[in-house]
Amino acid sequence: MRPLLAHCIWPTVARFSVHHVDGIRVGLLGCGVVGGATLRILREHRDELSARVGAPIDVVSVAVRDVARAREVDLAGATVTTEPAEVVGDPSIQVIVEAIGGVEPARGLILAAIASGKHVVTANKELLATGGAQLLEAAAAAGVDLLFEAAVGGGIPIIRPLRESLAGDRVRRVMGIVNGTTNFILTRMSETGESLAEALAEADRLGYTEADPSADIDGHDAAAKLAILATVAFGATVVSGDVQREGISSVTAEDVSAAHELGYEVKLLAVAEADGGQVAARVHPAMLPRTHPLASVRDVFNAIFVEGDNVGELMFLGRGAGGAPTASAVAGDVVEIARNIVSGGRSTISAGYGTKAAIRPTAEAPVRYYVVLSVLDQPGVLAAVASSFARHDISIASVRQEGSGDQATLVLITHVAPEGRHRATFDELQSLDAVKEIASTMRVEGTSEA
Amino acid sequence: MRPLLAHCIWPTVARFSVHHVDGIRVGLLGCGVVGGATLRILREHRDELSARVGAPIDVVSVAVRDVARAREVDLAGATVTTEPAEVVGDPSIQVIVEAIGGVEPARGLILAAIASGKHVVTANKELLATGGAQLLEAAAAAGVDLLFEAAVGGGIPIIRPLRESLAGDRVRRVMGIVNGTTNFILTRMSETGESLAEALAEADRLGYTEADPSADIDGHDAAAKLAILATVAFGATVVSGDVQREGISSVTAEDVSAAHELGYEVKLLAVAEADGGQVAARVHPAMLPRTHPLASVRDVFNAIFVEGDNVGELMFLGRGAGGAPTASAVAGDVVEIARNIVSGGRSTISAGYGTKAAIRPTAEAPVRYYVVLSVLDQPGVLAAVASSFARHDISIASVRQEGSGDQATLVLITHVAPEGRHRATFDELQSLDAVKEIASTMRVEGTSEA
Numbered sequence: 042m043r044p045l046l047a048h049c050i051w052p053t054v055a056r057f058s059v060h061h062v063d064g065i066r067v068g069l070l071g072c073g074v075v076g077g078a079t080l081r082i083l084r085e086h087r088d089e090l091s092a093r094v095g096a097p098i099d100v101v102s103v104a105v106r107d108v109a110r111a112r113e114v115d116l117a118g119a120t121v122t123t124e125p126a127e128v129v130g131d132p133s134i135q136v137i138v139e140a141i142g143g144v145e146p147a148r149g150l151i152l153a154a155i156a157s158g159k160h161v162v163t164a165n166k167e168l169l170a171t172g173g174a175q176l177l178e179a180a181a182a183a184g185v186d187l188l189f190e191a192a193v194g195g196g197i198p199i200i201r202p203l204r205e206s207l208a209g210d211r212v213r214r215v216m217g218i219v220n221g222t223t224n225f226i227l228t229r230m231s232e233t234g235e236s237l238a239e240a241l242a243e244a245d246r247l248g249y250t251e252a253d254p255s256a257d258i259d260g261h262d263a264a265a266k267l268a269i270l271a272t273v274a275f276g277a278t279v280v281s282g283d284v285q286r287e288g289i290s291s292v293t294a295e296d297v298s299a300a301h302e303l304g305y306e307v308k309l310l311a312v313a314e315a316d317g318g319q320v321a322a323r324v325h326p327a328m329l330p331r332t333h334p335l336a337s338v339r340d341v342f343n344a345i346f347v348e349g350d351n352v353g354e355l356m357f358l359g360r361g362a363g364g365a366p367t368a369s370a371v372a373g374d375v376v377e378i379a380r381n382i383v384s385g386g387r388s389t390i391s392a393g394y395g396t397k398a399a400i401r402p403t404a405e406a407p408v409r410y411y412v413v414l415s416v417l418d419q420p421g422v423l424a425a426v427a428s429s430f431a432r433h434d435i436s437i438a439s440v441r442q443e444g445s446g447d448q449a450t451l452v453l454i455t456h457v458a459p460e461g462r463h464r465a466t467f468d469e470l471q472s473l474d475a476v477k478e479i480a481s482t483m484r485v486e487g488t489s490e491a
Numbered sequence: 492m493r494p495l496l497a498h499c500i501w502p503t504v505a506r507f508s509v510h511h512v513d514g515i516r517v518g519l520l521g522c523g524v525v526g527g528a529t530l531r532i533l534r535e536h537r538d539e540l541s542a543r544v545g546a547p548i549d550v551v552s553v554a555v556r557d558v559a560r561a562r563e564v565d566l567a568g569a570t571v572t573t574e575p576a577e578v579v580g581d582p583s584i585q586v587i588v589e590a591i592g593g594v595e596p597a598r599g600l601i602l603a604a605i606a607s608g609k610h611v612v613t614a615n616k617e618l619l620a621t622g623g624a625q626l627l628e629a630a631a632a633a634g635v636d637l638l639f640e641a642a643v644g645g646g647i648p649i650i651r652p653l654r655e656s657l658a659g660d661r662v663r664r665v666m667g668i669v670n671g672t673t674n675f676i677l678t679r680m681s682e683t684g685e686s687l688a689e690a691l692a693e694a695d696r697l698g699y700t701e702a703d704p705s706a707d708i709d710g711h712d713a714a715a716k717l718a719i720l721a722t723v724a725f726g727a728t729v730v731s732g733d734v735q736r737e738g739i740s741s742v743t744a745e746d747v748s749a750a751h752e753l754g755y756e757v758k759l760l761a762v763a764e765a766d767g768g769q770v771a772a773r774v775h776p777a778m779l780p781r782t783h784p785l786a787s788v789r790d791v792f793n794a795i796f797v798e799g800d801n802v803g804e805l806m807f808l809g810r811g812a813g814g815a816p817t818a819s820a821v822a823g824d825v826v827e828i829a830r831n832i833v834s835g836g837r838s839t840i841s842a843g844y845g846t847k848a849a850i851r852p853t854a855e856a857p858v859r860y861y862v863v864l865s866v867l868d869q870p871g872v873l874a875a876v877a878s879s880f881a882r883h884d885i886s887i888a889s890v891r892q893e894g895s896g897d898q899a900t901l902v903l904i905t906h907v908a909p910e911g912r913h914r915a916t917f918d919e920l921q922s923l924d925a926v927k928e929i930a931s932t933m934r935v936e937g938t939s940e941a
Contacts, residue, residue: 082659082801093658093726190656196802198648198656205655206640206648208543208830209532209822276543334808337787344806351532352646352819355809356794358784359802369802372659380658386836 062096065379067136068128068159069103069119070150075164075191076103076140077114078368083375084114090372094379100138102128129154136378138371139163148172155179155187160382162374164191164367170265170281173272177394186381186388188374193266194219194343196366197359198373203273203347210349212274215313216486219266221341221361222249222257223289223309227326228339230297231306237292249341259288260324263311270345271313271322277398279313279322285403287325296481299413299452300328306336310486319401325484328411333487404461409438409488411454413481414470418449422475426451429473433466434458454485512546515829517586518578518609519553519569520600525614525641526553526590527564528818533825534564540822544829550588552578579604586828588821589613598622605629605637610832612824614641614817620715620731623722627844636831636838638824643716644669644793646816647809648823653723653797660799662724665763666936669716671791671811672699672707673739673759677776678789680747681756687742699791709738710774713761720795721763721772727848729763735773735853742776746931749863749902750778756786760936769851775934778861783937854911859888859935861904864920865928868899872925876901879919883912904935 067083069076080100083090091097103116104125122128129137129150137154139161141147147168152175154161161180163169169176169192180187190200194217203212218224222244229240241258244250256262264284271279289309300307305328313322329336334356338344343361348354360366381387416422423442430437436456443450455463470476517533519526530550533540541547553566554575572578579587579600587604589611591597597618602625604611611630613619619626619642630637640650644667653662668674672694679690691708694700706712714734721729739759750757755778763772779786784806788794793811798804810816831837866872873892880887886906893900905913920926 078801086659086661089661090659196660196799197805198652201656202648202652205827206651206820206823208826209536209540209824210646210819211536211539332789334787337784339782349646349819351528351815351822353810353813353816355647355807357805357807359805363803365801366803369660369799370656372801373656374659376658377655381836384837386831387834 062383064096065094065098065136065382066134067098067100067138067375068131068134069100069138069140070125070128071140071142072103072105072112072114072116073140074364075367075371076138077112078364079138079140079371081114082365082368082372086372090376094376095383096379098375098379102131102134104128125150126153129157129159132157134159135382136160136162136375138375139165140371141165142167144168144171148176151176152179155183155185158183158185160186160378162188162371162378164189164371166192166262166265166269170268173269174278174394174397184387186378188377188388189269190374191367191370193269194345194357194359195361195363196369197343197345197357197361198370199270199345199357200273202357203270207347207349207352210351212347212349213315214348215270215274215345216335217267217270217311217343217345218308218335218338219270219311219343219345219361220257220260220263220309221343222254223263224338224343225249225341227289227292227297227307227309230292230294231301234294234298236294237289258290260286260309263309263324267311267313267322267324270311271320271398272393274313274347275315275320275398276393277320277396278394279320279398279400283322283398283400285323285325289326292326293481296483303328303454304331305329305485306331307483308335308338310335312486316401318399320398321401321403321406323403323406327484327486329487335487404459404464406460407457408460408463409455409457409485410463411481411483411485412452412467412479414451414453414476415478415480416449416451417475417477418445419475423451425473425475426453426470429466429469430455432469433462435462435466450480512833514546515544515548515586515832516584517548517550517588517825518581518584519550519588519590520575520578521590521592522553522555522562522564522566523590524814525817525821526588527562528814529588529590529821531564532815532818532822536822540826540829544826545833546829548825548829552581552584554578575600576603579607579609582607584609585832586610586612586825588825589615590821591615592617594618594621598626601626602629605633605635608633608635610636610828612638612821612828614639614821616642616712616715616719620718623719624728624844624847634837636828638827638838639719640824641817641820643719644795644807644809645811645813646819647793647795647807647811648820649720649795649807650723652807653720657797657799657802660801662797662799663765664798665720665724665795666785667717667720667761667793667795668758668785668788669720669761669793669795669811670707670710670713670759671793673713674788674793675699675791677739677742677747677757677759680742680744681751684744684748686744687739708740710736710759713759713774717761717763717772717774720761721770721848722843724763724797725765725770725848726843727770727846728844729770729772729848729850733772733848733850735775737775739776743931746933753778753904754781755779755935756781757933758785758788760785762936766851768849770848771851771853771856773853773856777934777936779937785937854909854914856910857907858910858913859905859907859938860913861931861933861935862902862917862929863931864901864903864926865930866899866901867925867927868895869925873901875923875925876903876920879916879923880905882919883916884908885912885916900930
C-alpha cells in the first residue's frame with residue numbers, strides 16, 4: 042500500500058471535548074457489498090480516523106446471514122453472529138450501521154437500535170423513502186443521530202450539502218440522474234445505436250443489473266431516491282408513492298437518434314420542484330439539450346443538479362453505486378457521529394421528515410413535450426394538429442414535417458404548459474382522422490424555459 | 492415574490508438545546524457585492540432560517556467604506572459605521588462575517604473578532620491561502636468557529652464535503668477549474684476560434700474581468716483557491732507560494748484547435764495530489780480529453796473534480812463567483828454557526844491548518860506533455876527527437892508528422908514521466924540542429940494514465 046499522507050489533527054481537540062471517550066464501538070448489520078466495504082474502510086483507515094475523530098472507531102460486532110461464507114474482508118476481531126438483534130441489543134455499542142437493505146427486518150432493527158440510544162447510519166433507500174419519517178421522529182425523540190448520506194447517489198455527497206451547505210438558500214428544483222443501470226443503458230443506446238434490449242443485455246453481462254431489472258428499468262429505484270432528495274431539499278416529507286413514475290421501457294433507438302438530430306440526449310431524470318407551497322416529484326425519460334451538464338453524465342455515473350434561489354445551478358457527480366463508493370459515504374456518516382460523540386454535539390436532523398409535503402397534482406406540472414405523430418399525407422393535417430394544441434392553450438415551439446405517403450410524420454416540441462393539458466391534447470390527437478398514431482412523446486427538460 | 496415552501500423544523504429541536512438563545516447577532520464587515528447579497532439573503536429568508544436554526548439570525552451592524560453610497564440593499568435596521576473595529580468590538584455580536592477581502596485589514600479584524608470570542612465566516616481566499624493557519628489556530632485556541640465555504644468555488648459546496656462527507660475516505664487528488672474568467676476565455680477560444688486577446692476583450696465587455704486581469708490570467712486567483720482546497724483535502728497546510736503556477740497567456744488559438752483535433756479541450760487546471768506523504772500543487776493550462784467531466788464545464792462555471800481511494804471520482808459544479816452564489820455559501824456557514832450556538836456544538840475545524848504539508852519538488856511531479864516542434868524537413872529528425880526523449884527515459888505515446896519544408900512539425904504526446912525529465916528533454920531539444928523551435932508544450936491531464 043501507498044504510504045499515507047499524514048493527516049494532522051488539531052492538537053487542541055481535546056480542549057473542546059465534552060465527553061471523555063475511550064473509543065467508538067460500531068455494530069454492523071449485514072456484510073455484503075456495502076457492509077463489507079464499510080468494514081474494510083473503517084479498518085484500513087483506523088489510525089487516520091482515530092486521529093481525526095479524537096478516539097478510535099472499531100467495528101466490534103457484525104451480523105451476517107451466513108457465517109461460513111467466504112468473504113473478501115476478514116471478520117476476525119469482531120463478534121460474528123447471524124442474529125442482528127444481538128448486535129442491536131449489545132449495550133456496549135454506540136453506533137449501528139444498517140447494511141441489510143429492504144424494509145423489514147431493517148426497520149425493526151433500526152427502531153430497536155434507536156430505542157436503546159444508539160446512533161444509526163443507513164443506506165437503505167427503500168426504507169427511508171417509505172418510512173423515513175417514522176425513523177427520524179424516533180431518532181429525534183431518543184436524541185440520537187440517524188444519517189443516510191449513502192442512500193442517494195452512492196458516494197456522492199448530496200444529502201449533507203443540501204442539509205447544511207444550502208441551509209442559507211432556498212432550493213427550488215432538484216433534477217438527477219440517480220440510477221446507474223438505466224444511465225448505462227441510455228448511454229449505450231446513444232453512443233452505439235443499440236436497442237434497449239441490446240443495451241440491457243450488455244448491462245447484464247457487466248453485472249450492472251439486479252435479479253429483477255424492474256426496480257431499475259421501471260424507475261422504482263430512482264423514485265425512492267427522489268423521494269429522499271425532495272424531502273431533504275424542500276424540508277417536507279415526500280414518499281415513493283408521491284412520485285409520478287415512468288421507466289425507460291418505451292424508449293426506442295429511434296427516439297435517441299431523433300433526440301441527437303435536435304441536439305438532445307435522452308436521460309432517465311428524477312425531477313422534484315417546490316413552488317407555491319407544494320412539491321412535485323416525477324421520474325421519467327426526458328430529452329436534455331447536449332449543453333446541459335447532466336447530458337454529459339455517462340455510463341453508470343450519477344449526478345444531481347440543484348437549482349437554488351441564490352446559488353443558481355449546482356451539480357454533484359460521482360459513482361452512484363458500488364461497494365467502495367457507497368461505503369465511503371457510510372464511513373463519512375460514521376465519522377460524523379463519532380465526532381459528535383466525542384464533542385457532545387448532535388447532527389442537524391431537521392431533514393424535512395417532520396411534516397408531510399403538500400403534493401402538487403400531476404396534471405398541474407409545467408412541462409414541455411417532444412411529440413412524434415404518424416399522420417396522413419393530405420392537406421389540412423398540420424392545421425388540424427395545430428388547432429388541437431391551440432384549443433388546449435399549448436404553444437408549439439417547433440414543428441417539422443418529415444417523409445411522405447405512409448411515412449409522413451410531424452415532429453413537434455411544445456412550450457411549457459401543464460401536464461394535464463398535454464395529456465388532453467394527446468387524447469384528442471389520437472381521435473383525429475388525420476393522425477394515424479402518436480409514435481412517441483417525451484418530456485423535454487433543462488432548457489432555459491423549463 | 493413566489494410564496495415560500497413552508498420549511499418545517501423538527502418540533503422537538505428545543506429538547507436538544509444546550510443553551511437558551513434569544514437570537515443570533517451578526518456583524519457584517521463590508522457591504523459590497525458579496526456582503527450586500529449576504530445581508531439580503533439573511534433578511535429575505537429570516538423566518539425560514541429562524542425556524543431551521545431555532546433562533547432568529549439578525550445582521551445588527553454593518554461596516555462600510557462609504558455610508559452615503561447608494562446600495563441595492565437597504566441598511567435600515569442595522570447600525571452602519573465606517574469603522575469595522577466598532578463592529579468587531581461590539582460585545583453583543585456573536586458572529587462576524589468578513590466580506591472586505593484582501594489580506595489587511597481583514598486579518599487583523601478577524602483575529603480581533605476571534606480574540607473576543609466571536610465566530611467568523613469569511614470568503615477571503617487571499618488571506619486563507621497565505622495566513623489561514625494563523626487564523627485557524629487562533630480560532631481553535633479561542634474555541635470559536637471559523638468557516639470559509641465561499642472562499643473556493645463561490646456557491647459550490649466543496650469545503651464542507653471535503654471536510655465532512657469524505658472524512659471516512661482518503662482523497663488522493665483534487666483537480667479543479669476554479670477561475671471563472673479564464674474558463675470563460677478558454678470556452679470562447681474553443682467555441683468561436685477567437686484569440687486570447689479577443690476572448691479577453693469579450694470577458695471585459697461582460698464585466699467578468701478585474702481591474703488588474705493578472706490575478707485571473709496569470710493563475711494567482713486559482714493558486715490561492717488550490718492552496719485552500721489542498722489544505723482541506725489532505726489535512727496539511729499548503730500556501731499560495733507552494734503552488735507551481737502558469738497562467739493562460741501563452742495559450743494560442745492554434746493550441747486550442749490542435750487540442751480539438753486530438754479530441755481534447757484546453758482548460759486552466761488547478762491540480763493537487765497527495766502521494767508518499769508529500770503534497771504537490773500546480774496551476775497551468777492543460778489538455779483534457781473531451782469525455783472528461785471537467786472538459787464540458789463551460790463559461791464562468793467552476794468545477795472541482797475529486798478522486799478518493801474509495802469514493803472514486805466525484806465532481807462538484809456550479810457558479811464560482813457572483814454576489815448571490817457566493818453569499819449563499821456565506822449564509823450556509825452563518826446558519827451552521829447559528830445552529831452550533833443554539834445546540835452548544837462546534838464545527839470540526841481540523842481542516843488541515845495544523846501542520847505544514849511536505850511539498851513535493853516540482854521536478855518530481857508525474858506529468859504527460861503535448862509537444863509541438865518546428866523541425867527541419869530532412870532525414871534523421873524523428874530519430875534525433877525520439878532519441879532525446881529516450882535518453883531522458885520518457886516514452887512517447889503518439890507522434891504525428893505534419894507539413895513539409897519550412898512548415899514541417901512534429902506533434903508528440905508523452906507518457907507519464909517526471910516534470911524535471913520533461914524539462915531537461917525540452918532543453919536538449921532546443922539545442923538540436925534538427926529542431927528549429929519548440930512551438931508549444933502543454934500538460935495533458937485527465938487521461939486514465941495521468
